[in-house]
Amino acid sequence: SGRHGCGRKVGGHLSEANAHGPNSSAGLCPCHRPVEKGRHLQRVEQLGKSEATLWTHRVRFLEERALPRWATFTIWNAGRQGRRLYRSLSAAGRRKVGPAPPPIAKGFYCYEDSQERPKPRVPVLHFRAARPPFVICVKLDLTGGVFEDNLRSLRLQEGRDFLLFS
Template sequence: MQAGGYPAAGAIGPARAPAQVSVILPVHDAEPWLDECLESVLQQDFEGPLELSIFNDASKDKSMTIIEKWKKKLESAGILVVIGGHDSPSPRGVGYSKNQAVAQSSGSYLCFLDADDVMMPQRVRLQHEAALQHPKSIIGCQVTREPPNSTERYTRWINQLAPDQLLTQGVPEDLLFFYEHLRQGGAVVRVDRSLLLYRCHPGAATHTILETTIWAHRVRFLEEQALPHWATFTIWNAGRQGRRLYRSLTAGSRRKVAAFCDVDENKIRKGFYCYEDSQERPKPRIPVVHFRAARPPFVICVKLDLTGGVFEDNLRSLNLQEGRDFLHFS
């Protein structure tokens, strides 16, 4: 949930009191999930004025029929419903739809909801209470995955992050919005209760975002926010991901890489990594050392929760402080 303050767009008719919270709901061909999603809006126990702002992004199924049916139910329960959309031949994307739903909303706070997800009845109330206590923060929550065995590591990771790790490790789907929020001095707070059923399925909007696009934005943010504070640093992982990060850096950032570190004896025995595609002469040869011989700060390119705790134990043994001595990039 995030503070909004956006005016309603194109409103016609008698003036109405603005909502305290607007639920922002982009919709595209969401027929299989909409009934359960909209039922969860109806079941919210939030007592302040609540608005549902829907933007239909060129749905070709029965989404609009379902929306019109639920509009009557929701409004009879005192929930304002604003519906926008377009019927162009092609959808314009989830980001566009969210922006349009925000523009037509009236709430002071925005609560983002995907059409294939389900809110627990306490979600709006608890996140709104947290937003009032932390007015410069994006408010998250723990989630439950559906089906339960999908993305087990990811779900466990996001639900167990400590408060300070929400900034050092958190990588949300809405990456550009999140990064700009941090640039403006914002913070991130999580309500430590599972308030959202988060569905994983092949048609989810998450799958439409290219991994290479996300990677590029993450690298640029790393170079903008962290690397300027370090004269040199070590990349923890001399394998594929660590080398990929090195190659993705600007030339100036690459020159700050003092070494790669690893536990793989074969990589350590070779002694160096040579960046063959470099235009520099001679080509850079970066030392590869055991992690205990490496010097912080580290950019860690090792995935968590994959080694039975061995990597995590190795990291803890160094008694380092996250954010100061290392950052996760995995």
């Protein structure tokens, strides 16, 4: 499906999301659905919306539709997109992020620009130590199948245990 991971089949036993189903992660990307204009279908990106505006709408949609179902969740990816998602969440959304297992490497991500005191520190964990549900900020098809194999090994269900947000 979309290049941003919306309703994307990750392979193996992971099913393709149904854009109309109640647990569909495809709904997270309303900004990437085709928009009918006359006889032509266009992507919203082609209608002149800025990437920042699309990102803001996607985050808002995530917070309004998916996050209320979860008491806590893990952002899968401590890279640029994962940190950007964390910073884009509301304070209430950021408070839901953070698993309990011990962190790896540096051990945490500190949101330095936060107005909160103390500054929020989110543990950075190996994917096997983290607990679902996950909001996954990893672009698919960029790891030669390694990411997809790791995800498949956890035997998670898209829409219930994880949502693709990349």
